[in-house]
Each structure stands twice: as structure tokens, then as C-alpha cells.
Amino acid sequence: MHQPPQQFASDNYAGICPEAWASLEAARHGHAQAYGEDVWTSRASDLLREIFETDCEVFFTFNGTAANSLALASLCHSYHSILCSQVAHVETDECGAPEFFSNGTKILLLPTAAGKIHRESIQPAVLRRSDIHFPKPRVLSLTQATETGTVYTVDELRGLTERAHRFGLNVHMDGARFANAAATLGRPPREFTWEAGVDVLCFGGTKMGLPVGEAVVFFRKSLAEEFAYRCKQAGQLASKMRFLAAPWVGMLENGAWLRHAAHANAMADRLYQGLRDLAAVQVLYPREANSVFVDLPPAIASALRARGWRFYNFIGDSGCRFMCAWDTEPATVDRLLADFHSVTSG
Numbered sequence: 642m643h644q645p646p647q648q649f650a651s652d653n654y655a656g657i658c659p660e661a662w663a664s665l666e667a668a669r670h671g672h673a674q675a676y677g678e679d680v681w682t683s684r685a686s687d688l689l690r691e692i693f694e695t696d697c698e699v700f701f702t703f704n705g706t707a708a709n710s711l712a713l714a715s716l717c718h719s720y721h722s723i724l725c726s727q728v729a730h731v732e733t734d735e736c737g738a739p740e741f742f743s744n745g746t747k748i749l750l751l752p753t754a755a756g757k758i759h760r761e762s763i764q765p766a767v768l769r770r771s772d773i774h775f776p777k778p779r780v781l782s783l784t785q786a787t788e789t790g791t792v793y794t795v796d797e798l799r800g801l802t803e804r805a806h807r808f809g810l811n812v813h814m815d816g817a818r819f820a821n822a823a824a825t826l827g828r829p830p831r832e833f834t835w836e837a838g839v840d841v842l843c844f845g846g847t848k849m850g851l852p853v854g855e856a857v858v859f860f861r862k863s864l865a866e867e868f869a870y871r872c873k874q875a876g877q878l879a880s881k882m883r884f885l886a887a888p889w890v891g892m893l894e895n896g897a898w899l900r901h902a903a904h905a906n907a908m909a910d911r912l913y914q915g916l917r918d919l920a921a922v923q924v925l926y927p928r929e930a931n932s933v934f935v936d937l938p939p940a941i942a943s944a945l946r947a948r949g950w951r952f953y954n955f956i957g958d959s960g961c962r963f964m965c966a967w968d969t970e971p972a973t974v975d976r977l978l979a980d981f982h983s984v985t986s987g
């Protein structure tokens with residue numbers, strides 16, 4: 642079949658990386674116990690426990706919306722509220738699923754700079770109201786890497802979770818691009834998860850090169866109580882679970898997840914460096930993960946689209962997002978840069 646050209650719309654445009662494919666292929670044969678009682682699921686869970694160097698509880702879901710929504714629902718009651726950034730995926734791109742699965746928990750938005758919440762914004766949000774008429778804050782949700790491609794440092798995370806815990810909030814991390822953040826931070830993953838106060842991580846598999854699937858990792862195991870029932874009720878318990886779990890094994894076994902994420906980050910940096918020299922466009926945020934955001938005059942955006950490029954308008958009318966994936970080729974970045982030059986030099 643004709644293979645369409647690589648695009649920068651999203652990292653979920655990319656295919657399956659070789660390591661994930663190889664373990665999926667290996668899992669294809671024979672019979673295995675259903676509903677997660679198979680060897681692939683236990684191996685994938687053990688690998689996650691090895692990577693995080695702790696005895697965490699692991700569940701696999703089909704997508705990120707389910708992972709986030711079910712994880713958040715397990716951290717609060719319906720009369721609670723969840724604090725998150727105003728650009729958080731759970732707020733802007735999940736069709737109300739976090740509220741739905743928690744039976745009405747309200748999402749409260751915190752001010753955001755370059756995708757990040759600042760630790761000083763938590764206390765005023767929690768103390769603003771303490772009466773019975775207001776939904777009680779119970780969760781802080783952070784996205785790592787953020788929706789605008791920045792990465793919280795270990796110190797920033799510690800500052801945020803310390804304040805959250807001080808006010809009795811549980812900390813959820815939307816890690817749809819956790820691998821990209823991990824490659825950037827270059828530290829043992831425990832340092833920017835449970836050691837830094839994260840209670841539950843939704844570790845994104847899809848965007849890092851798996852066919853499908855996310856892992857919900859409970860570092861505070863008591864929060865995982867009855868989580869399996871939530872997954873089942875929400876239609877997220879795969880009966881042939883081995884096919885959701887097997888790709889994780891290939892991805893995690895020999896560090897492929899970090900290698901692929903580092904490559905995606907490097908491709909974004911190649912694009913970032915090329916665009917910074919271009920006077921006609923303004924790069925919007927520091928490049929810290931696998932995306933580049935550019936303020937593009939509409940005429941330039943249309944000219945690029947007319948040349949076949951796909952990318953999302955992400956921030957306001959003119960803020961466009963260019964996202965790199967595990968398989969983005971340097972030549973694809975260079976072709977895009979060449980087109981940027983020709984459409985801006987007219």
C-alpha cells in the first residue's frame with residue numbers, strides 16, 4: 642500500500658516501533674490466560690516496577706482519556722475538585738470524561754505559563770473557599786511533558802507536590818509524553834515521579850511508539866484499591882490483555898522507550914534551531930520535549946498546508962504545533978524547513 646509522507650500533526654500519526662512490534666509478534670502465538678492473567682501482562686508490569694525502582698500497582702488501558710479519567714476518579718469523590726492547568730488535556734481534550742467518570746467532580750483551572758503551573762498558585766486556589774457550597778480541592782493534576790512542550794524540572798515537581806500534599810491533595814501526572822520528558826531530564830525515573838511526590842502516573846504508550854495503550858501506575862498503592870472494577874465498568878479491561886501489554890515489554894526491556902523519545906526530542910530540536918533563524922515566524926516556547934510551537938501568520942500557515950503539511954493550530958488563532966515522533970526522519974524536518982524558507986521569502 643502507498644505510504645503517506647511523514648507529518649508533524651501529532652506523534653500519534655506515527656506507526657509502531659520495531660521493538661514493540663517484535664514483542665507483539667512474539668505474543669501472537671498460542672493460548673494465554675485472559676483479562677491480564679497472562680505472562681506478558683505480568684512481565685510488562687514487572688518492567689515498570691524495575692524502571693521506577695518501586696513496588697507500584699500497574700493497569701493497562703486503551704487510551705489516555707480513559708487512563709486519566711479513571712485515575713482521577715480513583716483519587717477523589719464526586720463532591721471534590723481537581724486543580725489543573727488551563728491548557729491541560731483533561732480540561733480541553735477529554736470531552737468531560739474526567740468529570741463523567743468521577744460522577745461530577747469539578748475541574749478548577751490554575752493560571753499557566755508556558756504550559757506549567759507554578760507552586761505558588763496552589764495555596765490560593767485551595768484556600769479561596771472552604772465552605773460547604775464549594776467543591777473541595779482534592780487532586781492536583783500535572784502534565785509531563787506539558788501540552789506546550791515544556792518539561793517540569795525535579796525541583797519544580799517537588800515544589801508543586803509538597804504544596805499539594807500539605808493541603809491534602811493527591812497528585813496525578815498525565816504522562817502522555819512522559820517518555821519525552823524522561824529523555825530530557827536524563828535522571829532515574831523515580832526522581833521525577835514517586836520520589837518527587839507523584840501519586841499516580843498515566844504513562845503514555847501510544848505516542849512513544851506502541852500500537853495502542855497506556856499504563857496507569859499507582860505509586861501510592863492504597864489509591865489503586867478497586868481500580869480494576871473501574872476499568873472493567875468503563876470498558877477498559879481488555880480480554881486479550883496480552884496484546885495491550887506485550888508491546889510494552891519490547892519497549893521497556895532494553896531502554897527502547899528512552900532511545901526513541903530522545904530521537905523525537907532531537908528531531909524537534911533540529912526543527913527548533915532551523916526556525917529560530919527565520920525572521921518571519923516567532924517560536925513560542927522553549928524546546929524541551931518533542932514539539933515546537935510557532936506563531937504563524939495565517940498566510941504562511943496556509944501556504945505550508947498547500948504544500949501538503951499537516952499540523953495543528955493549538956494556541957489561539959496563529960499558534961501552530963509541530964510534533965515529532967519516534968520515527969521522524971531528519972530529512973523530513975529538513976524538507977519542512979526548506980518549505981518554511983520558501984513560503985516566507987516571497
Ligand SMILES: *Cc1c(COP(=O)(O)O)cnc(C)c1O
Binds near residue numbers: 704705848
Ligand atoms: C494525547 C494526549 C492524551 C491522551 O489522549 P487519547 O487520545 O485519549 O489517547 C492525554 N494527555 C495529553 C497531554 C495528550 O497529549
